[in-house]
Amino acid sequence: xxxxxxxxxxxxxxxxxxxxxxxxxxxxxxxxxxxGDAGTAEGDFATSLIWSSRKxxxxxxxxxxTNNRYGISTPYAGQHGYDHISDRGKAFNMPTAVIDGNDPExxxxxxxxxxxxxxxxxxxxxxxxxxxxxxxxxxASGANPVKEEIDCIERFERRLEERxxxxxxxxxxxxxxxTAELGEAAKRIRTEPQPDPRSVYDFxxxxxxxxxxxx
Ligand SMILES: Cc1ncc(C[n+]2csc(CCOP(=O)(O)OP(=O)(O)O)c2C)c(N)n1
Numbered sequence: 614x615x616x617x618x619x620x621x622x623x624x625x626x627x628x629x630x631x632x633x634x635x636x637x638x639x640x641x642x643x644x645x646x647x648x649g650d651a652g653t654a655e656g657d658f659a660t661s662l663i664w665s666s667r668k669x670x671x672x673x674x675x676x677x678x679t680n681n682r683y684g685i686s687t688p689y690a691g692q693h694g695y696d697h698i699s700d701r702g703k704a705f706n707m708p709t710a711v712i713d714g715n716d717p718e719x720x721x722x723x724x725x726x727x728x729x730x731x732x733x734x735x736x737x738x739x740x741x742x743x744x745x746x747x748x749x750x751x752x753a754s755g756a757n758p759v760k761e762e763i764d765c766i767e768r769f770e771r772r773l774e775e776r777x778x779x780x781x782x783x784x785x786x787x788x789x790x791x792t793a794e795l796g797e798a799a800k801r802i803r804t805e806p807q808p809d810p811r812s813v814y815d816f817x818x819x820x821x822x823x824x825x826x827x828x
Contacts, residue, residue, distance in 0.1 A: 614646040621652035624661035624676070631665060631672035636735040643673040643731045651684020653698050665737035666705035674737040675727055676702070679714060681746035686754035702739030714742025715765035 614623040614630070627646035634640040652658065665672040678698050682689040695701065699709035708730060712723040720742060727738045745762040749755040773779040 614644065616647065621648050621655035621657045624648060624655075624657040627674055627676075628661055628664045628672065631674040631737075634735075635670065635672050641732075643675060643728070643735075645675045645677065647677040647679065649684065650678060650680040650682065650689060650698055651687060651692055653678055653701075654684075654692050662701060662705045662707075662737075662739075666707055671734075671736040673731050673735040675731045676737060676739045678739070678741045679744045680741055681744050683746050683750070683754075685750040697741055699739050699741035702737075705737075707737045707739055709739045709741070711741045711743065714744040715763050715768065717765070717769055 614627045617623045617626075623646050627644045631644040634642050634644060646661070648658065661674070661676060665674045665676070680689070680698060684692055697709075697711050699711050702709040708727075710723055710727065713719050723740060723742075727740050730736070730738050745765060746759055747762050747764060748758055770779075770781075770784055773784070774781060
């Protein structure tokens with residue numbers, strides 16, 4: 614699900630696509646939805662826990678929460694009464710996990726396990742990734758770098774060097790290559806035409822020719 618501007622409504626939208634993919638529909642796809650820790654205090658997150666876990670009607674939904682322990686400037690303790698957001702999944706009989714989201718290897722392994730479960734069981738899984746908050750949220754909380762936080766890219770680069778998998782200069786060259794590529798893409802996008810206002814409802818509702826149950 615694409616992340617939305619009003620936080621967390623992607624969790625409600627995810628129920629729709631996951632319902633189309635649930636067991637018995639013949640669909641093999643799954644829905645993956647992601648949001649932040651503070652957003653889980655919105656009702657849409659609770660709605661997705663309820664709708665995805667109903668007995669006999671479970672949905673193939675991977676719920677990912679990236680927990681950086683802040684909602685703009687509100688710390689975790691001011692928002693939640695439980696130690697981990699993933700604990701909420703336990704009340705809905707879904708498997709849960711908490712991982713170090715700053716560690717790409719741990720994240721890869723945890724995603725593999727979670728994806729395998731959702732794809733084969735066609736049931737929901739709640740994964741909580743503990744991540745850094747490298748900068749303030751915006752001007753609302755000051756957008757300066759937060760020095761005490763772990764920079765996951767720097768840490769991973771050190772690991773690659775220690776294991777002799779990549780050298781500093783190889784990593785610098787990669788960074789330069791992708792920075793240039795993204796810079797070019799950003800320039801190109803500015804030259805693209807604006808979307809036609811008549812397309813505002815495209816892909817919001819099922820196509821008007823769509824008939825439930827048919828391909
Ligand atoms: C429905 C709604 N309420 C309030 C906001 C204002 N707002 C924007 S981001 C944010 C906090 C998000 O925190 P979190 O979900 O932890 O995500 P993070 O930005 O830390 O990744 C809030 C309250 C919003 N965008 N939408």
